[in-house]
Amino acid sequence: MQCPHCAHPDSIRYGTSRGVQRYRCQACRRIFQTLRRGKDPALKQQACQLYLEGMGMRAIGRVLGIHHKTVSRWLVQAAEALPASPPQTEVCSFIEIDELCTFIAKKNLNVGSG
Ligand SMILES: [Zn+2]
Structure with a gap:
């Protein structure tokens, strides 16, 4: 069982608490259990x-x-x-709108020929 405090892989069984198995870390000597308290x-x-x-x-x-x-x-x-203020976005200095220009040009040609 890996220790959640120091991530040491070796731990020994150390009794139970309210029916839940407890473990003691061999490195930092802290006690922990496998199940989390509270809801999922x-x-x-x-x-x-x-x-x-x-x-x-x-x-x-x-x-x-x-x-x-x-x-x-x-x-x-x-x-x-949540953060206090929304994340800063990069300032945009140049916007390319090629598709929009093409569409307007085609539309103008259609109007002229009809
Ligand atoms: Zn540990």
């Missing part, structure tokens, strides 16, 4: 996607089988994780 991160992402699609928090809670206040907390966490 994929479920959090799905809740955020459903919210962006226009679903309400209570509806998301019903669909995913979680409490609506949990959904609310996840959305706040996701919003706080």
Whole structure:
């Protein structure tokens, strides 16, 4: 079992906590367990996607089988994780619009001959 703290590959079994196997790292001596606490991160992402699609928090809670206040907390966490300002885009100094010019020229020719 790889240690999540120092990534050392050797660890030994170190009892259980609430039925979950615990391990102790041979290098840094820290104790860890395999299962993560809390809900699946994929479920959090799905809740955020459903919210962006226009679903309400209570509806998301019903669909995913979680409490609506949990959904609310996840959305706040996701919003706080976003950067304060939108990412800066490169300033564009030259735009090529060849296709648009060709289209207008053809359209003008058609009008003239008709
Ligand atoms: Zn370690």
